Amino acid sequence: MTHEKQEKPRYFEAAAITDADAFKQVVQSRRSVRKFTQTQIPDEILQDCLDLALLAPNSSNLQPWMFYVVQSEAPKQALVKACMGQLAARTAAELIVCVARTDRIDELAAENIRQFTLPKVPKAVKSYYRLIGLNYKTGLLNSIGHAKKLAYGIASKFTPLPITAFSPADRKLWAVKSTALACENLVLALRAYGFDSCMMEGFDESHVRKILKLNSEEYPVMVIAAGERAEDGVFWPQLRFDRNLFIQKI
Template sequence: MSAASKNATVTVDGKTRYHEPAPAHIDVEAFRQTVISRRSVRKFTATPIPQAVLDDCLDMALLAPCSSGLQPWEFYVVRTPAKKAKLVKACMSQLAAKTAAELIVCVARTDRVEEFSRKMLREWPMPDVPKLVQRYYQLIPYNYAPGPLNSFAVVKKAAFAVGGLVAAVPRGPYTSAEVRLWAAKSTALACENLVLAFRAHGFDTCMMEGFDEVRVRKLLGLPDEAFTVMVIGAGERADDGVFWPQIRFERELFVHEV
């Protein structure tokens, strides 16, 4: 075991476990203000975003939680003027796209499950990969493979349905659509990290779902197994960049104790 690993271990029930203490003294009020002040900004100033800020925000986006650590996301920062002009048009020429200092296309990938499963085993952060972990990542590519015309998905769904009669079992993702949903969920978490990071740096964003996906796909040369989750416009908020006060419905509609 390396020196670094020894410094990050603790003994629990007689067994050596990895230990990463939770950081103390995080400013909750500062985080609250970051969340509260995040708005969908529809108009930006001409002020550029410093490269160091952009890189830091993207790096924080990549720290988002993700299913099985497979990180099924990509971020395309569209800088080339001709491509940026085409992207604006693909975003229906909405003001948030036209005035943004940066346009970032957030893409989910479903074709790198096997590759990244192997990568997880190669880059496992501890000296030894537990047998259970090895087996888990060896099986993941099969679990997430729908097969031609979802043929594998049908078989797996039936098998797990039978198993589910006697024990709790995972109920997917089986089909191609379910795998896309799986990738989209993790990518959306990274998008949230990204916009909050911009806000913490004093910049604002607009998470746009109004775009022509076919044109965006063609612009970026995306493979069939990749799809755009959203386009994020980022920049400095104009004085009239927020069009109206935020509307949120009653808490009771969404929060339940059961």
């Protein structure tokens, strides 16, 4: 009798054939645009760009983001003011507030189990998502954060440990990282459709919080102004420094 190990059913997804030149064109033609025409972005294009933003890689697939598309007149005007009346905000066809959230970690961890994409949820996946919430909990008066810091300080001398939250600031940073990746997807998607954008962190956070009624675990990361580039919408040629300043081979 042979004792061949039974092959586990595995999932295969072939790598799609892509077009590097088309990608380069999108990346290289993206500029921060500070003046837009009055042309509107067709809703199906805007929705598609938002869907592409949601495909960004994100930590533990917990999707810690929220995109508020501000279209009603009163909040939009208030948002322009919160963005200090920047020309990009004033002329944009669309203003999207990109928010990092840390208040849905447990809920979305449970969804990762509930909506798992294969018929049988592997045990390891279940255990992972049952425990992941703790990785970002810091507790009352940061009690859990302090305890984790102490434990990690000792344990990481013996074994490598993944990034965790030792404080609410760490938790915010965790969510901001993934949200910023989605923001980049969004602006590249707009560019691919021939539209343009300006990422803005020149806004008053307390005003934005008030306009959107954000809770304390929602952090506005940036406001994205989007629309059709005006002829004089880019103010100067793009500047990047010598690549050797930023890339090092070790």
